[in-house]
Amino acid sequence: MDIADVKGPVLRPGDEGYDNERAGFQALAQHRPDVIVGATDAGDVRAAVKYAAANGLPVAVQATGHGMPIAAEGGLLISTRRMAGVRVHGDTARFEAGVRWGRVIEEAAPHGLAPLSGSAPSVGAVSYTLGGGIGLMARRHGYAADQVRAIEVVTADGELRRELPGSALFWALLGGRGNFGVVTALEVGLVPVTHLYGGGLFFDRVAEAVHGWAAWTQDLPEEMTSSVAVISFPDSPELPEPFRGRRVAHVRVAYVGAREDGERLLAPLRAIGPRVVDDVRTMPYTESGSIYSDPPGPLASHNSHTLLRELPPRAVDALLGTEDALLELRHLGGALAKPGQAPVGHRDALYTQSTISRLTPGADTADARELHARVRESVSPWSTGGRSLNFLYGGNTDPAQVRLAYEPDDYRRLQELKGEWDAGNLFRLNANIPPA
Numbered sequence: 001m002d003i004a005d006v007k008g009p010v011l012r013p014g015d016e017g018y019d020n021e022r023a024g025f026q027a028l029a030q031h032r033p034d035v036i037v038g039a040t041d042a043g044d045v046r047a048a049v050k051y052a053a054a055n056g057l058p059v060a061v062q063a064t065g066h067g068m069p070i071a072a073e074g075g076l077l078i079s080t081r082r083m084a085g086v087r088v089h090g091d092t093a094r095f096e097a098g099v100r101w102g103r104v105i106e107e108a109a110p111h112g113l114a115p116l117s118g119s120a121p122s123v124g125a126v127s128y129t130l131g132g133g134i135g136l137m138a139r140r141h142g143y144a145a146d147q148v149r150a151i152e153v154v155t156a157d158g159e160l161r162r163e164l165p166g167s168a169l170f171w172a173l174l175g176g177r178g179n180f181g182v183v184t185a186l187e188v189g190l191v192p193v194t195h196l197y198g199g200g201l202f203f204d205r206v207a208e209a210v211h212g213w214a215a216w217t218q219d220l221p222e223e224m225t226s227s228v229a230v231i232s233f234p235d236s237p238e239l240p241e242p243f244r245g246r247r248v249a250h251v252r253v254a255y256v257g258a259r260e261d262g263e264r265l266l267a268p269l270r271a272i273g274p275r276v277v278d279d280v281r282t283m284p285y286t287e288s289g290s291i292y293s294d295p296p297g298p299l300a301s302h303n304s305h306t307l308l309r310e311l312p313p314r315a316v317d318a319l320l321g322t323e324d325a326l327l328e329l330r331h332l333g334g335a336l337a338k339p340g341q342a343p344v345g346h347r348d349a350l351y352t353q354s355t356i357s358r359l360t361p362g363a364d365t366a367d368a369r370e371l372h373a374r375v376r377e378s379v380s381p382w383s384t385g386g387r388s389l390n391f392l393y394g395g396n397t398d399p400a401q402v403r404l405a406y407e408p409d410d411y412r413r414l415q416e417l418k419g420e421w422d423a424g425n426l427f428r429l430n431a432n433i434p435p436a
């Protein structure tokens with residue numbers, strides 16, 4: 001098997017199609033590999049990995065670019081966007097490496113089922129799942145990684161393997177994602193959900209709204225998963241009138257249950273004050289991307305986050321006292337706090353706190369880094385010190401940060417397994433776990 005046998009395109013700098021193939025959602029920086037393999041199937045992935053190993057080229061993988069951990073300078077990039085197969089059988093979905101959640105949602109819906117997808121249907125289903133996966137129904141159904149039933153992967157020796165629960169490599173891939181190989185397909189369990197009572201509520205009295213949301217989350221059933229983002233919209237004619245030039249709190253809710261119960265639960269939230277927009281409604285799961293309405297991209301941003309064990313009013317005051325970045329809080333707990341098969345750390349955390357700075361492509365991130373450090377410092381009394389692997393992207397994935405996503409024993413075991421499966425760290429252009 002040789003790179004000449006690859007069925008998809010093999011592209012080098014200067015080739016037509018090279019720039020398009022390496023482009024993705026994150027526009028802050030771009031991969032500049034020596035060679036890109038546009039894989040069409042597991043055979044292409046095997047050929048690419050063997051070629052990389054034989055030529056001493058580190059391997060990067062890209063499906064959509066939403067989670068670009070580090071921009072590859074040199075090396076070999078495997079682009080999986082052509083690996084687009086999805087099949088639903090019983091309550092299991094099998095999907096290939098390049099599939100976005102939107103496709104899985106569409107395929108599952110006619111069976112009365114839904115995947116544990118997240119805010120954006122355009123995110124890649126494989127990487128999201130192997131990074132933990134905090135979905136719209138997370139407090140009810142837990143981490144997506146705990147629902148994985150089989151993993152097909154090409155390891156550093158170029159072999160294609162099918163790993164099942166119980167194998168050490170299966171466990172390592174559930175937490176270590178691309179550190180142990182290139183995953184070509186996943187099989188995951190689906191849940192019997194056809195509709196949500198969900199949507200967004202926008203408040204322009206930001207402090208009242210964030211305090212009100214934080215208080216509201218203290219006593220909610222698992223069926224309710226929610227978040228709030230504080231967003232400053234530019235005064236742009238391209239935006240709908242209610243948002244132009246406004247700083248708003250955007251509360252996003254997803255309730256798995258009957259509309260009447262959802263309305264009753266939402267009443268204290270609606271009582272916080274007037275809403276600029278309130279589009280919470282019963283919706284088919286196929287419309288669930290409208291709850292967050294994440295931007296379609298490409299987008300240049302610097303991102304960082306931390307996990308919080310609690311969110312008292314003083315923590316909200318501290319957060320709101322910091323500068324004008326986009327701040328987001330997601331409510332965890334519920335089923336996320338239960339033990340599961342995946343080495344996802346910090347299951348006791350109750351909130352994620354993310355900071356997102358929009359920048360221009362190629363911008364210097366020094367100011368954003370300083371600002372993010374100040375935000376993290378402001379909430380440090382309530383932080384677990386932990387990270388969530390999926391939210392480590394956008395220029396924030398040095399190994400010290402990655403380590404914070406795991407319990408110490410799990411991290412040590414992952415390092416040992418990395419030594420067994422990829423001692424040469426061929427797979428290092430990622431959220432890297434160096435071998436022990």
Ligand SMILES: Cc1cc2nc3c(=O)[nH]c(=O)nc-3n(C[C@H](O)[C@H](O)[C@H](O)COP(=O)(O)OP(=O)(O)OC[C@H]3O[C@@H](n4cnc5c(N)ncnc54)[C@H](O)[C@@H]3O)c2cc1C
Pocket residue numbers: 024025060061062063064065066067068069070080097117118119120122123124125126127128129131132133134135136177178179181182183184294295390391393429430431
């Ligand atoms: C707008 C937005 C919304 C998001 N919403 C959520 C959410 O609700 N919940 C949540 O948990 N996360 C969320 N995330 C985070 C997201 O799940 C991660 O960034 C995830 O890694 C994105 O995967 P991707 O394939 O789309 O991105 P890519 O950038 O293509 O992949 C990210 C990394 O994953 C690795 N990788 C990708 N494919 C493979 C493979 N086949 N084999 C091995 N390694 C691979 C590579 O290291 C790659 O660099 C969101 C991110 C964004 C930007």
